[in-house]
Amino acid sequence: MAEIALTGVNKLYGGHGKAAQVLVAQGLDKAAILERTGCTVALRDIDLVLPSDAISVIMGLSGSGKSTLLRCLIRLIDPSSGAIRFDGEDITRLGLPALRAFRRTHVAMVFQNFALLPHRTVLQNAAFGLALHGVKRGDAEARAAAWLAKLGLGGYERAYPDALSGGMRQRVGLARALACDPDVLLMDEAFSALDPLIRDELQAQLLDLQAELGKTIVFVTHDIREALRLGAHIVVMRDGRVEQAGPPATLLSAPSSDYVARFVAQAAASAR
Numbered sequence: 001m002a003e004i005a006l007t008g009v010n011k012l013y014g015g016h017g018k019a020a021q022v023l024v025a026q027g028l029d030k031a032a033i034l035e036r037t038g039c040t041v042a043l044r045d046i047d048l049v050l051p052s053d054a055i056s057v058i059m060g061l062s063g064s065g066k067s068t069l070l071r072c073l074i075r076l077i078d079p080s081s082g083a084i085r086f087d088g089e090d091i092t093r094l095g096l097p098a099l100r101a102f103r104r105t106h107v108a109m110v111f112q113n114f115a116l117l118p119h120r121t122v123l124q125n126a127a128f129g130l131a132l133h134g135v136k137r138g139d140a141e142a143r144a145a146a147w148l149a150k151l152g153l154g155g156y157e158r159a160y161p162d163a164l165s166g167g168m169r170q171r172v173g174l175a176r177a178l179a180c181d182p183d184v185l186l187m188d189e190a191f192s193a194l195d196p197l198i199r200d201e202l203q204a205q206l207l208d209l210q211a212e213l214g215k216t217i218v219f220v221t222h223d224i225r226e227a228l229r230l231g232a233h234i235v236v237m238r239d240g241r242v243e244q245a246g247p248p249a250t251l252l253s254a255p256s257s258d259y260v261a262r263f264v265a266q267a268a269a270s271a272r
């Protein structure tokens, strides 16, 4: 479960926010608003539904707002306005304790730089999320070990992260996230630091895990090929707006703009 619905979400950074909100409503573009108010419009008028139990991919060039959008989903960054509903519950209305409890029970994150603790073993890293949830050590490590084995890291439990390749480190990151059994997995450029072949393997593994576990996954990437491979639903961002959102087949057969058509053509050209 966990459909995520965003309604009228805006995020402005810095400057004179109130003046910028007015200019956003008037439809001025990002550059003009920055010049007049010192405000960067990172997200504007985002209306989106990210389906439950499927992989949604947020795709776009650098600066298009992908990371801001991902972080706003669980209020690691607070949106300036708008509603964000998980199965109907608007998390923009939660106070901090309720928000923390919500994150703890429902969400896990996987990062581009793996975010492993260098002085802890692979097993301790994989059990780390569970430890934060208050699960007893023996239990946490048993669950973590099972996930490590599932992800092909059986035998590496006592190793330290610096002894692992990038692909193996990211598998530890995935094990740590999945061990907490979240409804929602947020992945920020999670495979972008990996060599192409390893990246390919991890993409395949993520698709298999998704088919088996049926999690709601939101995956950020700047790579259109990765988006088309992983996404059941793809959101193309441009300058803080949603340029097009839909299944890959729709993006391929009916791109909503030249901008999306160029991305799709780029994917086709690099596949040749």
Ligand SMILES: Nc1ncnc2c1ncn2[C@@H]1O[C@H](COP(=O)(O)OP(=O)(O)OP(=O)(O)O)[C@@H](O)[C@H]1O
Residues within 6 Å of the ligand: 013, 014, 040, 041, 042, 060, 061, 062, 063, 064, 065, 066, 067, 068, 069, 222
């Ligand atoms: N803390 C911040 N303060 C001011 N502006 C910010 C901040 N974080 C992001 N921005 C701006 O907001 C816009 C969206 O940035 P964001 O990082 O969300 O984009 P992105 O698509 O994830 O880019 P990248 O792929 O480079 O990470 C950009 O114009 C960026 O410069």
